[in-house]
Amino acid sequence: MTVMGRPRRTVSAALALAVMVPTLSACFEEPSAHEAVRDFLVGWQTGDYVTAARRTDGDEKTVSKALEDARIQLDAASFRFAVKGIKSEGGEAQADFAAEVDLGENNPLWEYDGKLPLHLVDGRWKVRWSPSVLHPRLREGQRFAVDVDPESRHPIVDYTGDALQELASLHVASVIPAKLEDPARLCEQLSKVTGFPKDRLLSRILSASPSKQVPLVTFGPARFAKLRPQLEAIEGLQFSPQKQAVAPASPEQIVGTVTAVTPKTEQQLGGPQRAGDTVGNDGLQRAYQEYLTGSTKTSVITVDLKTLEEAEELATWRPGRAAAPVQTTLDRHAQKAADSALAGGYRGMLVAVQASTGNVLAVGSTKEYNQETDALAGQFPAGTAFSIISVEALLKAQVDLKQKLACPQDRTVGGARFHHSGPPAGSAPTLQGNFANGCVTALASLARRIDPAVLQAGATEFGIGSGWTLPLKSFSGSMQPLKNDAAVARALAGQNVSVSPLSMALVAGAVASGTWRPPVLVTAPKLSDLSAEAEPPKVVPPVELDEKTVTTLRALMRTGVTSGSARTAAAPGDPVHGITAAASRDRKPLAWFVGWQGDVAVAVLVDGSDSTAGATVAGRFFQNLRDGM
Known part of the structure; x- marks a missing residue:
């Protein structure tokens, strides 16, 4: 009978037999009992039940069937035997042996000690047959069975x-x-x-x-x-x-x-x-x-x-x-709020995390997106949402956020062209206003004043490209090399920076709490507990952010909701902070909202050219949380 689809240890059994047989055959010969012991155990082990039966004093067919039945009743992949010793006195002898039975089904080997009583029959040693030869506690009128639970x-x-x-x-x-x-x-x-x-x-x-x-x-x-x-x-x-x-x-x-x-x-x-x-x-x-x-x-x-x-x-x-x-860290209340917020005709995703811990609270998506491969692991352009990360580089470059900074519809920086399709930043826009309204052309114009190394370091502090690990597919983000002014300008515009909604929710949580934290989705078991053979996951420590940068960002992101393009994210309760951003992937326009209320940080990514759509979904989410949905 062929056994399929089950991990068995038959190869190791065959190897053990190859080692054992020469040992037995080389050392023992008749008229001692050793040859009878050898022939019986080797015949049983290899499935040559006739040979084994002939070394007993029982009926050949009866013994052969009993040996075969033992394998069937145990559903055994293999038997292995090792002789522990043989004692003889006159015409009687006893062999002690160790049995090892592979029951398959990922079970451990069943190991037990057995005994073979022998006696001389017409000058030849024979095993005195009884069911106890198979196992010392098997009696006449009994059979083996395997019970599983x-x-x-x-x-x-x-x-x-x-x-x-x-x-x-x-x-x-x-x-x-x-x-x-x-x-x-x-x-x-x-x-x-x-x-x-x-x-x-x-x-x-x-x-x-x-x-x-x-x-x-x-x-x-x-x-x-x-x-x-x-x-x-x-x-x-x-x-x-x-x-x-x-x-x-x-x-x-x-x-x-x-x-x-x-x-x-x-x-x-x-x-x-x-x-x-x-x-x-x-x-x-x-x-x-x-x-x-x-x-x-x-x-x-x-x-x-x-x-x-x-x-x-x-x-x-x-x-x-x-x-x-x-x-898990999932929160049914937050999940229901996210699902309801996305049910208003939009196509997109929402990821909510606890700012103070990095715990993932909710992952929502419409049918066009997958919650794992898109919301956690998708690679989307950051758009001007990346300006959150750029602020530290701007501050270190001593850029005055209140300075006047034009927001033309089109601008070229280092040969790279930029177009602002969002609402105007006002008649006399400042950098602060351009930040709140996500003006691509204004932000790109600052490229020559920013140290690429400082910008790259800032991205690292906010977890972009860090090696955090989740039990599901996830993406922490990536930034292309900043080799020239055009590359820096594209980074400020979020065009050469890829992120996932999860990674941007963590960015919002970092500003809210003052510390960037890696995400947590499962609290028990730990990833390191799943397999002793697997390499332990990399531990990514939290990163405490520069206090001045955080204070400035909180003010800017509050302005984004009170007077910027993120106004539709406003909701009762704690103040809502956030910014909107426009992006494009495969020529498909996308709208971001990245922000927080209280200890709940979110990133929303929605299809469409309306740059305020993500903020609208976020506002519904915060409202739903307050209403107890």
Whole structure:
């Protein structure tokens, strides 16, 4: 019987055998008992059951079948044996051996000590056959079986511990082995309907306790409805509904979807997955698949063949870590506020973080964008939102923010052309006014006064290009080399700086709190706890910002809401600070809002040429938070 889709240790077993056989054959020969011990154990280990049986005093067919049945009943990938010693006296002998059984299913090796009683039969040593030869506690009228108890999938939870999934109905197809007339036929029929390997299905049945319900395949509602007529036609197959918290709540693409294991996902995961198991397809459900599903308790037992009840437990273990919830920083209240703010006909994204911690509170998006690959990991031009980062370089260049600075519609700097498409900055604009209104041409004109190294250092302080790590895809930003005035001007205009909404929300949080902090999405488990073999993630420390820079930025970003183009972000409660910015990606106009209210910092990126659209979404978000949505 071929076993598919399961990690096995057969190669190592074969190597061990190659080492053991010469040792046994070179040292022992008849008339001692050693040759009989060697032939029996090597025959059992390699599956040459006839050779092994001939070294016993039992009926050859009976012993051969018992050895083969032991492998089937344990669903064993391999047996390995090592002789510990042989004692003989007259015509009697006893060999002590160590057994190592690979049960597969990612279980540890089952190790036990056995004994082979031997006696002379017509001048040849024979193993005195009884079931106890297979295991010292196996008796006549008993068989082996493997009992499994998988842990249920644990939830992903928000910062309060509430599950971010809802109950969904799954359907489990199972059998009771003792009630099946033809298990092989059932497995062949089920394999044709589901695609699961028939040999794998059969081995689960044959190794299970005969009187217990054995789940074989789990179906989601749609797949079960589609296959139900074919499944109900399989005699002996039983069905039962099972409620599991697998339907993701918002933010769905961050939490991730969960489905029942299919032949395809079983192969992708490398096995072994059992019926009732679920697999995370994306988001945190995928990133923490092994942590959420934990391990399966496995017991090797003996079963009474008359009563079909468990006689004795020989060994039990639950390998690996116990399953546990994944604790996130997500806030249901903030998430609902974000979803509602984006529901007003806009197409875009909103990321909210706690300014004082960097904790991700909400990730919202309309259907045109993906919350992970766009909101967390998307690479978008910063536009004049990058001017937040430019302020320190301007201050160090001793630029007076109140100085008059024209905001023409078009300007050329170092050969690079810039166009301001937003509202005018007033009849006598200042740098402060141009900042508040995101005037591209005015900001670009300052390129020759800025030290590129200072501008680059400022970007680093605000986390652009830093190596922070999340369990999902994410992008901290990047800046092209500032080799000349044109490159510096493009940076001031945010044209050669790529950022994600997440990275810009962290920029807003840095101004609000005075310290830039890396983002946090999951608080337990730590990324370093997921795999002992994986390289620990890089620790990115917080960066305390220059006090003068922060004070200036707070004033500028407050002006952006009170009298600049970010006025639509205003909301009751704590003062709202922020700026708007226009950008373009693949000739598609985009509108940014970057700012905060209280301890909640946001970045909004919306499609369209209306540079105030992002601020409008942010204003709705802050209002929703206040209204308790």
